[in-house]
Amino acid sequence: MADLRINLAGISSPNPFWLASAPPTNTGYQVQRAFEAGWGGAVWKTLGDPIINTSSRFAAVHFNGQRVAGFNNIELITDRPLEVNLKEIYETKKRFPNHAVVVSLMVEPNREKWHEIVKKVEAVGVDGLELNFGCPHGMAERGMGSASGQQPDLVEAQTMWAKEAAQTPVIVKLTPNITDITATAKAAVRGGADAISLINTINSLAGVDLDTWNTIPHVGGKGAHGGYCGPAVKPIALNMVAECARNAQVNVPISGIGGVSNWRDAVEFMLMGATGVQVCTAAMHHGFSIVEDMIDGLNNYLDEKGLQSVTELIGRSVPRYSDWGDLDLNYHVVARIHEENCIVCNKCHIACEDTSHQCIERLTTDDGRAYLKVREEDCVGCNLCSIVCPVEDAISMVEIPSGELPMSWNQRQKAIASVGDSNEAPGGANKEAV
Amino acid sequence: MSAYQEFMEEKEKLDAYISRQFRIHSVVENLSGTTIELVHPGGESAVLQLLSADARKYMSNLVVKQLASSGWNDAG
Numbered sequence: 001m002a003d004l005r006i007n008l009a010g011i012s013s014p015n016p017f018w019l020a021s022a023p024p025t026n027t028g029y030q031v032q033r034a035f036e037a038g039w040g041g042a043v044w045k046t047l048g049d050p051i052i053n054t055s056s057r058f059a060a061v062h063f064n065g066q067r068v069a070g071f072n073n074i075e076l077i078t079d080r081p082l083e084v085n086l087k088e089i090y091e092t093k094k095r096f097p098n099h100a101v102v103v104s105l106m107v108e109p110n111r112e113k114w115h116e117i118v119k120k121v122e123a124v125g126v127d128g129l130e131l132n133f134g135c136p137h138g139m140a141e142r143g144m145g146s147a148s149g150q151q152p153d154l155v156e157a158q159t160m161w162a163k164e165a166a167q168t169p170v171i172v173k174l175t176p177n178i179t180d181i182t183a184t185a186k187a188a189v190r191g192g193a194d195a196i197s198l199i200n201t202i203n204s205l206a207g208v209d210l211d212t213w214n215t216i217p218h219v220g221g222k223g224a225h226g227g228y229c230g231p232a233v234k235p236i237a238l239n240m241v242a243e244c245a246r247n248a249q250v251n252v253p254i255s256g257i258g259g260v261s262n263w264r265d266a267v268e269f270m271l272m273g274a275t276g277v278q279v280c281t282a283a284m285h286h287g288f289s290i291v292e293d294m295i296d297g298l299n300n301y302l303d304e305k306g307l308q309s310v311t312e313l314i315g316r317s318v319p320r321y322s323d324w325g326d327l328d329l330n331y332h333v334v335a336r337i338h339e340e341n342c343i344v345c346n347k348c349h350i351a352c353e354d355t356s357h358q359c360i361e362r363l364t365t366d367d368g369r370a371y372l373k374v375r376e377e378d379c380v381g382c383n384l385c386s387i388v389c390p391v392e393d394a395i396s397m398v399e400i401p402s403g404e405l406p407m408s409w410n411q412r413q414k415a416i417a418s419v420g421d422s423n424e425a426p427g428g429a430n431k432e433a434v
Numbered sequence: 435m436s437a438y439q440e441f442m443e444e445k446e447k448l449d450a451y452i453s454r455q456f457r458i459h460s461v462v463e464n465l466s467g468t469t470i471e472l473v474h475p476g477g478e479s480a481v482l483q484l485l486s487a488d489a490r491k492y493m494s495n496l497v498v499k500q501l502a503s504s505g506w507n508d509a510g
């Protein structure tokens with residue numbers, strides 16, 4: 001069995017599965033039950049001046065039979081006094097000394113306020129702090145959360161203020177509601193962050209009720225934008241983690257968050273540079289016990305891969321993540337339909353004919369049997385047919401060696417610029433349109 | 435016409451010049467595709483307009499090879 005322990009900027013935990021700061025980590029009762037269930041760490045529900053929440057807070061997007069493909073909330077930070085939380089944090093850490101107890105914080109962008117809360121929270125014995133610069137609703141209207149997390153200068157300054165008082169590692173939690181996540185990640189690093197975590201929730205409106213015309217959710221007939229999370233946001237989160245991981249100026253460990261629902265998602269985040277992951281929606285949907293399958297699955301995967309420690313996964317796919325301009329234009333795949341598995345449902349033919357390159361033909365054998373065939377020479381290798389195909393292993397994408405050396409767009413442009421004066425239209429010769 | 439046939443027709447024309455020792459002298463890209471000027475060591479020149487994506491890619495590979503044969507290094 002592989003070693004599942006991780007160490008994120010000095011915060012160690014028995015496994016890489018942490019609960020994210022959210023309703024599952026609202027109280028000591030919950031966090032302690034989560035640790036009993038197997039979670040390796042928890043980021044306590046964000047502390048700050050206690051708020052008042054609305055009733056009706058959550059909504060979900062169910063998609064084609066999958067419940068909670070996406071989750072939307074308009075909940076704010078903790079509504080309980082600091083002292084109540086601190087007492088429970090102290091008790092939790094005492095009972096679970098080897099688990100990671102990290103506490104999420106949010107106060108106004110004011111140096112004294114940051115010093116005050118950091119000192120009070122650290123006094124009860126925590127393993128680290130997470131600065132919540134991400135909450136996109138409610139708190140942002142008060143100048144906190146994503147409102148301050150969208151401004152690199154405020155991220156830097158607040159990180160610095162927290163660091164001035166902090167004795168434990170400081171994780172800066174980033175908002176995805178920004179064009180370039182590395183701008184704020186770099187600001188956090190400049191401010192002295194020991195690690196970053198991402199993503200918090202994405203600005204969203206879950207839906208509109210077609211009968212009542214109310215927003216979903218609504219509070220007595222009125223709605224406000226919320227934050228989106230759950231499986232639907234995973235690709236966005238994964239890209240943001242990877243963009244930070246491959247940026248040399250973001251040279252701190254990363255805690256990956258956003259749509260992690262099982263061990264596979266966790267492995268993907270770790271391969272893309274995360275040291276560990278945090279989970280909210282999946283725990284809210286299925287309960288704390290999902291961590292058992294996560295631990296088992298991860299263990300089996302590491303054994304199959306012959307890895308001794310989960311930390312060997314960290315960042316292994318990062319060198320494979322690049323810019324479009326560095327991709328090889330000579331790499332070529334084509335679709336191949338395996339007749340023995342094909343049910344001739346026609347999905348690939350329709351998709352290719354209507355929305356791609358018209359290279360899948362529907363043919364009929366002499367004895368009247370319909371079958372589908374790819375005209376490989378016209379196939380651009382877009383993958384669409386294999387995506388829409390409902391049958392496993394009916395279509396595979398096969399590499400066709402081009403016989404050419406790799407050539408990226410950037411290399412091509414450089415070569416063309418070098419071949420001669422490419423700015424002037426050639427003249428004086430017979431022009432032949434071919 | 436299939437995209438492949440379109441490419442093959444453009445490729446054949448380009449190959450014909452290359453087999454006659456023409457070298458790609460300049461490349462201009464615009465909304466209409468890529469216009470290349472080919473020059474023969476004897477001074478003769480010709481212009482081809484390449485429309486298909488595969489032909490424009492093929493031409494780029496020829497340019498890279500042509501430059502490599504004259505000692506060009508894309509890392510430079």
Ligand SMILES: Cc1cc2nc3c(=O)[nH]c(=O)nc-3n(C[C@H](O)[C@H](O)[C@H](O)COP(=O)(O)O)c2cc1C
Pocket residue numbers: 020021022023045046071072073075076077078104132134135173199200201229230231233257258259260278279280281282
């Ligand atoms: C109901 C709810 C409340 C949340 N509250 C907080 C919070 O107080 N502090 C915080 O940093 N993030 C909060 N989050 C964001 C989560 O910690 C996490 O970043 C986000 O949900 C993405 O992870 P997921 O896809 O696993 O849910 C909250 C999320 C939800 C759904």
